[in-house]
Every structure is written in structure tokens, then in C-alpha cells.
Amino acid sequence: MAANQPLLQVNNLRIEFPNRRGTLVAVDDISLHIDPGEVLGVVGESGAGKSLTGAAIIGLLEPPGRIAGGEILLDGRRIDNLPYEQMRRIRGKEIGAIFQDPLTSLNPLYKISRQLVETIQTHTDMSATQARNHALDLLDSVGIPAASERLDAYPHEFSGGMRQRVVIALALAVNPRLIIADEPTTALDVSIQAQIIGLLRRLCRDHGTAVMLVTHDMGVIAETADRVAVMYAGRIAEVGPVEAVVKDARHPYTHGLMGSIPAVGHHVERLTQIDGAMPRLTEIPPGCAFNPRCPKVFDKCLAERPDLRPAGRTDVSCWLY
Amino acid sequence: MTIAAAPTTPHDSAKLRVHGLKRYFDVSAPWLNRVLEGRKRQLLKAVDDISFAIEPGKTLSLVGESGCGKSTVARCIVGLYRPSGGSIDFEGVDLATLRGRAAQAPIRRRMQMIFQDPFASLNPRWRVFDIIAEPIRAFRLLRGAGAIQRRVDELLGQVGLAARDGEKYPHEFSGGQRQRISIARALASNPDFLVCDEPTSALDVSVQAQILNLMKELQRELGLTYLFISHDLSVVYHMSDTVGVMYLGRLAEIRSAADLFSEPQHPYTRLLLETIPDLDVIGRHREPLAGEVPSPINPPSGCTFHPRCPLANERCRAERPELQPTAGGFVACHAVAEGRLPPHPAS
Amino acid sequence: MTKAVSDDLEIEPRLTPARRLVDGLRRFFDGDIWHSFKSSRITVVATVITLVIFLAALFAPLVSPSNPYDLATLNLLDAFTAPVWVDDTGAGFLLGTDDQGRDMLSAIIFGTRVSLLVGFASIFFAMVIGISLGLLSGYVGGLTDAVIMRIADIQLSFPAILIALLIDGVVRGVLPSDRHNDVAVWVLIFAIGISNWVQFARTVRGSCMVERNKEYVQAARVIGIHPIVIMLRHVLPNVMGPVLVIATIGLAVAVLTEATLSFLGVGMPPTRPSLGTLVNTGQNFLASGEWWIAVFPGLALATLVLAVNLLGDWLRDALNPKLR
Numbered sequence: 003m004a005a006n007q008p009l010l011q012v013n014n015l016r017i018e019f020p021n022r023r024g025t026l027v028a029v030d031d032i033s034l035h036i037d038p039g040e041v042l043g044v045v046g047e048s049g050a051g052k053s054l055t056g057a058a059i060i061g062l063l064e065p066p067g068r069i070a071g072g073e074i075l076l077d078g079r080r081i082d083n084l085p086y087e088q089m090r091r092i093r094g095k096e097i098g099a100i101f102q103d104p105l106t107s108l109n110p111l112y113k114i115s116r117q118l119v120e121t122i123q124t125h126t127d128m129s130a131t132q133a134r135n136h137a138l139d140l141l142d143s144v145g146i147p148a149a150s151e152r153l154d155a156y157p158h159e160f161s162g163g164m165r166q167r168v169v170i171a172l173a174l175a176v177n178p179r180l181i182i183a184d185e186p187t188t189a190l191d192v193s194i195q196a197q198i199i200g201l202l203r204r205l206c207r208d209h210g211t212a213v214m215l216v217t218h219d220m221g222v223i224a225e226t227a228d229r230v231a232v233m234y235a236g237r238i239a240e241v242g243p244v245e246a247v248v249k250d251a252r253h254p255y256t257h258g259l260m261g262s263i264p265a266v267g268h269h270v271e272r273l274t275q276i277d278g279a280m281p282r283l284t285e286i287p288p289g290c291a292f293n294p295r296c297p298k299v300f301d302k303c304l305a306e307r308p309d310l311r312p313a314g315r316t317d318v319s320c321w322l323y
Numbered sequence: 324m325t326i327a328a329a330p331t332t333p334h335d336s337a338k339l340r341v342h343g344l345k346r347y348f349d350v351s352a353p354w355l356n357r358v359l360e361g362r363k364r365q366l367l368k369a370v371d372d373i374s375f376a377i378e379p380g381k382t383l384s385l386v387g388e389s390g391c392g393k394s395t396v397a398r399c400i401v402g403l404y405r406p407s408g409g410s411i412d413f414e415g416v417d418l419a420t421l422r423g424r425a426a427q428a429p430i431r432r433r434m435q436m437i438f439q440d441p442f443a444s445l446n447p448r449w450r451v452f453d454i455i456a457e458p459i460r461a462f463r464l465l466r467g468a469g470a471i472q473r474r475v476d477e478l479l480g481q482v483g484l485a486a487r488d489g490e491k492y493p494h495e496f497s498g499g500q501r502q503r504i505s506i507a508r509a510l511a512s513n514p515d516f517l518v519c520d521e522p523t524s525a526l527d528v529s530v531q532a533q534i535l536n537l538m539k540e541l542q543r544e545l546g547l548t549y550l551f552i553s554h555d556l557s558v559v560y561h562m563s564d565t566v567g568v569m570y571l572g573r574l575a576e577i578r579s580a581a582d583l584f585s586e587p588q589h590p591y592t593r594l595l596l597e598t599i600p601d602l603d604v605i606g607r608h609r610e611p612l613a614g615e616v617p618s619p620i621n622p623p624s625g626c627t628f629h630p631r632c633p634l635a636n637e638r639c640r641a642e643r644p645e646l647q648p649t650a651g652g653f654v655a656c657h658a659v660a661e662g663r664l665p666p667h668p669a670s
Numbered sequence: 671m672t673k674a675v676s677d678d679l680e681i682e683p684r685l686t687p688a689r690r691l692v693d694g695l696r697r698f699f700d701g702d703i704w705h706s707f708k709s710s711r712i713t714v715v716a717t718v719i720t721l722v723i724f725l726a727a728l729f730a731p732l733v734s735p736s737n738p739y740d741l742a743t744l745n746l747l748d749a750f751t752a753p754v755w756v757d758d759t760g761a762g763f764l765l766g767t768d769d770q771g772r773d774m775l776s777a778i779i780f781g782t783r784v785s786l787l788v789g790f791a792s793i794f795f796a797m798v799i800g801i802s803l804g805l806l807s808g809y810v811g812g813l814t815d816a817v818i819m820r821i822a823d824i825q826l827s828f829p830a831i832l833i834a835l836l837i838d839g840v841v842r843g844v845l846p847s848d849r850h851n852d853v854a855v856w857v858l859i860f861a862i863g864i865s866n867w868v869q870f871a872r873t874v875r876g877s878c879m880v881e882r883n884k885e886y887v888q889a890a891r892v893i894g895i896h897p898i899v900i901m902l903r904h905v906l907p908n909v910m911g912p913v914l915v916i917a918t919i920g921l922a923v924a925v926l927t928e929a930t931l932s933f934l935g936v937g938m939p940p941t942r943p944s945l946g947t948l949v950n951t952g953q954n955f956l957a958s959g960e961w962w963i964a965v966f967p968g969l970a971l972a973t974l975v976l977a978v979n980l981l982g983d984w985l986r987d988a989l990n991p992k993l994r
Contacts, residue, residue, distance in 0.1 A: 022705060047527035048498075163615050191388035192554060194615060196598040218527060221600025248602050262532030264561035266584055266599055272539070273532040273561065279497040280527075401892045424894055431894040444885035448907040458893045508889065 007078055008035035009212050010059065010180055016071035017054050017063065017236075019283075026283040028054050028067065030236040033310070036180065041206060041213045043227030043244060045220060047280050051236040056182045056216045058082070060097050061089040076180070095125040098173030098211075102185035104165035107172065108157040114141075114168055115153045118175055125176040140171040145201060163194035170202065177209060184216045199226050220263055224248055232256045235280055235291035242316025252318045255292045290321065298322060335415050337376035338516055338548045339400070345408035346370040346395050350620060367620050369395040371572040372409070374646075377565070379515075382542070382549040384559040384580075386595070387569035388616050393552045396569075397518045400550065401436045402427065413516070432462045435509035439521040441501035445493040451504055452489035455479070458512040478507040482537060499530035506537065516548045523558060535561060556599050560584055565652070568592045571619055571627040578652025586667050588654045590632045593667065626657065634658040706988045716980035723974050727783040734776040735764070739942070745771045750960050766962040768951065774962060777948055778970045784944040785971070788858050789925040793917055795863030796924075800870020801913065805901045807871065808878025815875070822868045830865035830927055837861040838936045851939040858937055862924050869916050877909035911989040918982035922975045929971055945971040 017029035029051040036042045046052045057063045059074055061081070074082040081092060093099070101107055109117060118137035122128055128136060134153075141149035144167040157165060166186065173181050183202065187195040203226050206213050215227055223230050224244060231241040232253065240253040251257040261274025278295040287293055293303040302321045313323035348367040351357060357364070370392040377383040385393040398404045400411055402418070411418045413430050421427045435458070438444035445454055455475045458464075465471050476486040482503040493501055502522060509517055519538070523531040535558065541547060553559050559566055560580060567577035568591060576589040587593045614631040617623055626644050629635035638657050646653035647660055658664045698704055707713055726733050736743055748771035751763045765774035807818040825833075841857050842850060881887060882905065890900050925945075931937035932946030933953075940947055945967045952964025 047529065161615055191616065192556075192598045193388060193594055219600075220528065221602065224602050225600050259529055260602070262529045263602065264532075264535070264557040265602060266557050266560045266596070270561070272536050275532040275536055276529040277533070279499055279530060282497075398888075402894075403888055403891055424896065428894055431892065436889065436892045438885035438889060440885055444889055446886040446904055446908070457890070457895070461893050461895055505889075512893070 009038045009040075009077065010036040010214070011075040011078070012055070012059065012072070013075070014072035015055065015058060015069065015074065017051070017058055017067055018070040019067050021066070023284075027070075027286075028236055028283055029058070031072070032233070032236075032238050033072075034231055034238065034241065036212045036214055038179065039206070039210045039212055040229065041203070041215055041227045043223035043230035044214060044216045044233060045218065045223050045230055046233035047218060049235075049280060049283070050233040052216045052218075052233045053184050055233075056184050056214060059214070060093050060099050060182050061086075062093075062099070091125075094121060094178070095176050096178050096180065098175075098178040098181040100166075100169050100173050100181060100183040100186045102188050104162065104169045104189075105157065107169045108165065110157050113154050113156055114160075118153075118172060121172060121175045137171075137175070140175060141168070143205065144168070144171045144174075145197075146171075163190055163198065166190060166194075166198055167201065170198075170205070174205060174209065174211070178211060180212045180214065181206070182214050182216070185218070186215070187222060188217070188219070195222070202226065220248070220259070232259070235286050236283070237291060238310060238319060239292065240316050240318045240320075241310065246315035250314060250316075252313045252316055252323060253292075253320050254296050254298050254322075258297075290319070335376075335412075336378060337412075338379045338381075338414060339550070340376040340412040340415075341396070341400070341409070342374050342412070343409035344370055344373045344396065344399060344406055344411065346392075346399050346404055347407045365620060368572050368622070369619065370399065370406075373569075373572075373574055374409075375565075375567055375574070375577055377516075377548055377550060379548050380542070380546050381564040382551050382562050383565045383567065384551040384553060384563040385567045385569055386553055386556060386559050388554060390571075390616060390619055391569040392572040392619075393569050394520055397436070397520045397550060397552050401434060401518050402431065428462060432458075432464075432512045433514045434516045434518070435512060435514040436518045436520065437502075437505055437509050437522045440525050441498045441505060442525075444505050445501055445508075447493055449492075450489065451479075451491055451493065451496075454493070454504060455489070455507045455511050458508060462512050464512060474511070475507075478511055481510065481541070482507045483533075497530075498526050499533055502526060502530075502534050503537065506534075506541070510541070510545070515546065516550070518550045518552070520552045521554070522551075524553065524555065531558070538562070556595060568595065571616065571622050573627065574646060574653075574655065575628065576652070576654040576656075577646070578649070578654070582651030586650070588649060588659050588664060588667075589628075589656045590634055590658065590664075591628050594631070626655075632658075634663060636663075703988050707984070710984055712980055713984040716977040716984075719973060719977040720981055723782060723970075723977070724786065726779050727786050730779045730783045734773075734779040736773050736776045738772045738777045738780050747771065750955075752960075753962050765966045766960075768948075768963045769955065769960075774966055777943065778945070778967050781943050781945045781948050781967060782970060782974065784855075784938055784942060785925050785928055785946070785974070788855060788862065788928045788938075788944065789921050791859040792862035792924045792928075793866065793920045795859060796866035796920065797870055797913065797917055799863070800867035801874050801906070803867070804871035804874025805878055805905060805909075808875035809882055809897065809901050809905065811879075818871065819875070822871055825865070825868050828865075830862065831930060833865045834858070834861035834927065834931050835934075835936060837864070838931070851941060854937065854939055855942075858928055858931065861931075862927050865927075866920055866924065869920065870913060873912045873916055874909050877912060878905050881905045881908050915982055915986040915989060918985055919979060922978040922982065925971070925978075926975055945974075 012032065012034050014031050014033055015029055016027065016031055019026040019028055032055065034042065044052045044055065054063065054067065058069055063069065069082055073080055076092070076096060081089065084092070115134065115137060118140065119130065119133045122133040122136055123130070138149055138153060141153060146152055146164060146167055157168070160168060186202065187198050190198060199222055202213065205211070215223065217223060227244045229242060230244045230247045232239045232247065232255070234255050240247060240251060240256045247256060248260060251260055255276065258274055258276035262276065264273060276295050281287065281291065281294070289305050290296070290303040290308055293299045296303065300321070308319040308321050310317045310319045311323065346369050348369055349364065350367045351364040352362050356362060373396060375383060385396060387393050395404065399406045413434060416430065418430065421430065452475055455478055456471050459471055459474060465474055475489055479486055479488055484500065484503055493504065496504065522538070523534050526534060542549060551559065551562050563580040565577065566580050566583045568575045568589060570591050575591045576583065576587070583592065584596070587596050617630065623630050625641045626639045629639040632639065642657070644655040644657050644660065646655045649659065731737065748763065748767050749769050751767040753764065753766040763773050765778070767773055768777065803818050807815040838857055838861060841853060845853060887900060887904055890904050928937055928944060929946030929949065932944050933950045935950065938944040938947045940951060943951065948967035949964050949971070952967060955963050
């Protein structure tokens, strides 16, 4: 492995949904990378393609969605064209996943212990006792009180926040190097959200795990991520260090997005608003997808699609730079 | 003097006054199971003795985590639930004294609701025009197709949609546009009081800003009074004059927004404020308070927040605190009453 | 219904009805259901067959070679004529004749008419009862719901045929025998309808309970719309999908039940035969070699039921968003 090779490299990824009226392009030519131990936030409105990107990386794209172009490399090795069985082995061992609804990740019929032990034994050669002890340590480390008593409980016996902790334990069970976390806190109450974010951050730092954090919540990104990619209509609008994107956004969309978040302590009568709504996949305009809503739109935006290029401390796809 | 004990004067200026509101749900096992297995009846006290008042043209927000009863309060006020106790006065008229649809109609016309889910709050089989015209027809505010037509067109314009949008069906609109339709329907009967139940929590932030701005503009133009229900403190901060923090069916603290956000007193309010992500401080390391909201079926004794409270003592475990006056409002906390509260770090 | 209810029900259309129709048709042909219809060859074939049978039954006096009820045209000398391809007598009885000399093709067309009449009427009856009780049960809930659903349970524990036989027996006992034939069709419609309402009620109740908790129903309640109007104008249009599926498949079942009862001799009288009656008559002659008297009505019945059932199957899939 080269010294400064990224852990994950996505090149020109394109995801399509063929339907009877034509082909919808849900993710259009996006490239991004995640370094070892780094937390990359992927933020965007619903339908921006952020969850699909995550799903494509772990190989769980639901048909009829398909990868129509580009490549996904883990440690320089292509993983987007692997047969199902090989991808299944990578998923779990090298890439873990945390979803919005913890119930979809846990089998309601099995005890927590069985699910953890099975996952551990599938990917390592631990004995049953070793695996069980490891499971216990995991539950302890994700902050489940009285872990030894809760190990043999069923998922429904846990509260929502505790369940999400179990899912995190499950995702961390075999020390993956990358975790795809898709809206991990959206279904949780605010006070639990903060706990889960703190936990995720601490564990990743301890284990050196890289995280791709997919969310619509800029607050979560600001607290957790090192870098952030802002997606709009299937494309990356801006990507850069989280601090630069939050405070010094260059893309008019990112800029408007930041202004539209009400902030406690700064009283404003009127929030900055971006008029209109993100276009449906069937109605993406030519040129820059943001052009109908952009306050700084000019001729070139209507005709040509901008590529990501450096501007200030971030990379922006906007003809202004 | 507590809010609950505040006398309702005959010349009460409040638009809406809620007094000792209770709403219990029967969550008992079915009758046969109770008889055969000897189980007891179980009551879920979703709202347990809540009192507040909203002045005309102002916004009062109720915040809290899921299950704290804030939506139940909203539903009691608009008449979707019958209160188990207490009273709701609209401009001094006790709603419980109005029996029957005809008697309630004049109040219902003036008190409308905006719902959370823009995908469920519009009948998918109805054209937008008919959805917005429904209150006009139901209250017989206008006669004749032409008059209704003009009014609906006007309402669509008021919420930033085009008159021709009335011919479309809800599925042709985005979430934000649907919420605009929902607002137009709520405004159709010329109400002066709107109950807004998490109106933006299903929307993306950029769209949320549009809806919040629209709601503020409408409030200014039409002199509307809002009861705003939300779990998002930054939205509440932006919208409210007064904020009530609810925990397990009770008000923990109800104060002017300025006081509550600058110097929160109840430990639960402080916890909630602590969870707001601050975009100014990137990567702030927080030490969130442990624990989760307990089940409302068997709430803790005394102050229901005591298992999570760093200031809890014997009295908190045994005795339920009542709302006591404090700067800009009321707070229900023994630690505050006894002066045991450490100063808020931000103030 | 009170005056207030009828007032709330009035709709003042903004578009002219004609433009709404054109609009609606455009939406339909552009929609997923039309697409799913076009792409299923079996469904298209089943629809064509169903339509041919329906139209033939509807315009029976125009399309059938003779009127089987007109005793004056019958000639006993034509009795037991075999189908043309077996024994071409030149008399033009395509599918042969029965023991009375009646043209089988005409008898089948008129019999289908009777079968479909009973089928449609009984399903309509079942729908009205089932939808009303289902809406009431699902919307009001509580004790009303419990009572209606227990009645439905009791109803379900009796097979449809048994209920029909029971009602038929009671009517025969009560009415003088010369009136039996006149009321037979009404007895059938009532008996088959009453044994089919439960499905409608259960389906509508389930969907209604889901819809009732949706916010658009709550919005209507906040406005103070009368519950009956909410049920009819808000909830009903949103629960009609599954009702349509059950009604289609129910039609096939009703036609079959009618045939069974008529075959057993408690349905339509031989003076106004349905397909079932025809099979019943014909089975007497199976042993003596005149097979066509029973077989052709039987085939017509099977084709009709199969086609309608296939249509119902497709409709169920097409209206289920999860399978789309």
C-alpha cells in the first residue's frame, strides 16, 4: 500500500435507475476519497443521492438501481465489480454499515449475543467463548449498562438509543477499516443523538476507523466530520474541510444552506432562504443543476456543467471560481 | 403564585388559556386478558396538568423529546382529543361548554392546524383547489363558485403558489410546496390562531427556511397567534416569544424565549440546550448527559427528571415540584427553589 | 342524513366535467396501471374475453340466433340435435339443441346474462353492506367495531352455500309455490350478497383504520366536517383500490355460487335458466350421449370465471405499490 493512498477512492461514480420512460441518473459522475481514520460527512437534501452513494460503496444498491459508470476502490482494489459472495465478505469485515433505523440491521428473532457472536465468528477464527467475551467488551465499549445481563436480550427489549448502540457494536465487531453510517441519528431524540455522535466519534478515533457519515443534518456533520462533501441533485457541489465549508462556503448552494439554518443566539427576523426546491431526477436542467435557484447565475451556468475545482480552502463545482 | 393558581380575570387578554390540562390514555390490556390474568388497568398520562396562556399575535412553543406530550396538547386544543381534565379557554370561552358541531363551528373556524407530514396531510385523491376550498365550503364562508375560486386563488398566491396549481393533485408537488398548500388550507377560514405541529420537521433545511419565513410573514400580515410544537430548539428559538419545555407530560420550564435561551434554569432545559449543535464551534467535544426518557406509563416518582438529573436529592425523588415564578416565567425544579442551582456556564 | 351533511357533500367543479374527463383519461393512459395492463398479455386476452362475454350477455336479444324463452319458436322435432361439426343437419344449431329443441348457443348467451345479472347484483349488494359496515367499524372503532366484527366472524363460520340454501329454504317455506320462480332471482342475489359482505367489510375496515389516523383526515376533523362526510368523501376514495380487487374476484365467485345453487336445483328455475341451471338440465343427458347440453354451458361458465379471475389477479398486483 502506498504511503498516502486513500482508504476509499470513488472515481466518476454514476448510478442509474432504468425505468420504462427512460433512465434516471441519480448519482452523476461523483468522485471522492476517504483517508484512513478520517470522518467524511456527506450532506444533502433528500433525493440528492447521498444515501445511494453509500449503498453503492457497500454493494447494497437496490435494483433496479445500478452502477453505470466509474469505479470504487478500497485500498486501491476495485470492489464495485466483485461477485456477490466476495463483496459479502468485504462487507462486515472491511466495511461496516449503520443505518437510520436500527431495527433493519438487527434480526428481531435472534438474541443480541447470537448476532454479535455470529458476525465475529464469520469474519475471524475466534472460538465461541472468545467471540462471546469480545461481544461483551463491544457492548461495554458502546456504553450499554450492565452489558453482561443485556447480552442475551432480544432487540425489542432495548430502547431506540440502546438499539443504535448495539448496531454500532455490530458494525465495529470485526474492526472494519471503514464504516458507512447512513443517517445514524435521525430516528433518535436530540439528547440521545448527541450521545450517539459522541460515541461514534470516540470509537473511530480509538480504532482508527474511517467513517462516511451520510446525513441531512449539518449540525451532526459540524460536530463529527473532518471533511464534508455537499451533494446536490446527484452531484457534489462542494467538498472540503468541515470548518471551511461551514464558515467559508464558496458554492452559492452551500452558502444558502448554511444561512438557512436557524442559530440559537443570533436572532434574525428572516432566515436566508434558497427559493424553489431541488429538481426531481426527471427535471434536472442542463448546465449546473443549481442554476434555476442560484442568485448568481449567468450564461455559462445554463449551458455547461461545472467540474470540481479548488476555490479558497474547498473544491467547488461552480463557474464563479 | 404559580401559573396554575393564576386567577382568570374577566378581562383576560389572552387569546388562548390552557388551565390544568390533562389527557390520559387507557393502555390497559384487553378486557379478557385483565379478567383472566388479573392485570390492572393502566393509564398513560400523556399530558398531566399543563397550564399556559398565549397572548394575541404571539408565538408560544412547546419543546420536548418524543413522548413528552407536546403533540397531545396540540391535539386537545384543536379538538382531536377530548381532555381528561382541565380547561381550554379561547378568548375567555371554555371550549368544553360548546356542545355539538354547530356550537363549535365559530371557534373551529378561527383555530386551525398545520400538520407535520406534508405527504399525509393532503388527501391524495383531491385536487389542491378542493383541498383548500374545503374549509370555505364547510363553514359556508362564501357562496358561489366564482367567489370561492377567487378566494382559493388568493390563498395560493399568499403562500407563494400559482393559481393554476389548484388544478393539480398533491403528488405533483414537493414536500415544501405541499406544506404551503397545507398552510393555505389552514388560512382558508380566516383563522386568527394556528396550531403548528412540527410543521418543518419533515422538510429539508433550505425548504424549512422558506416555510419558517412564510409563517413569520403571515403572522405579521394577518396578526396570527401561533402555538408552535417542535423538537428542534434552534427553530423554536427563531420562532417563539415564549417557550415551554415539556418532560413526561409536564412543563419543566416556561419562560420568555430570550430568558430561557440565555439563562436556562431547569436541568432538563440545560441538557436540551447542550445538545444543539453549534456551527460556530466545529468539532466541539461535548459531554452529553447520559440516560433516556423513561416510559411514561410508569414515570419516576417525585420529579420525573430525577434519574437523569445531576442535582437530584431526596426531595426530588419524593416530592413533585410545582411551577414557581422566576425571571421571565416559571420553572418547576426543587434545586432552583432551594438555590442549589449552579450558574449557567454560558451566562 | 341531516341537511348539513348533504350541504357539505356538494361539489362545485372548477373545470368543466368534459375537461376533467379528458384530463383524467390522459392521466390514466400515461399512468403505471395502463402500462402494467399493456405489458401483461394474459390480462389483455382475459379482458378481451371478458368484454366479449359481457357484451354478448348485455345485447343477448341482438346477438343470439334465437330467443330461447319464446316457446312459440321451439320445435320439439329439433330436440337433441348434435353440434354442427358432429352431425350437420343444416338447421343451423351451432352448438346443438337440448331436449326441448332449444338452440344451445342462444340458451348459453341468455344463461350468461342471467348468471352475470345475479353476479353483479349480489356483489353490488355485498359491496354496499360491506363498505358501509367496514367504514363504520374502522372509523368509529370501539364497541361499534367489536360488535360488527363479531357478527362478521359468525357470518364467516357458515359456508356461503349453506347460507344460500337456508335463505332459499325459508323463502320457499314462506311463499306460496306459484311465486317461487318469480322471487328466485332476488333470493339468489340476497343470499349470495349476504354471504360475501364480510370480505369487503374487513378490507375496508383495515384500510379505514390506517387512513383515519392520517393527517388529512385529522385536518378534516379540525375543520369540523361531519364524520359521515369524512368517511364518504375522504376515506372511501382512498380505500377503493382493494375493494375493486375483491369485487372483481368476488364477481367470479358469485357467478360460481349461483351456478352451484342452480345446479343443486335451488337457484334459477328452468323457465329462466342460468348457466348453472343449464348444466343441471344437461347432466341428465350425459349418460345417454347428448353431452353437449351439459358441456357447453359448463365451458362457458369456466371461461367466464377464469377470465374474470385473471383480471382480478392482475388488478391486485397493479394496485399494490409494493409489487410495482
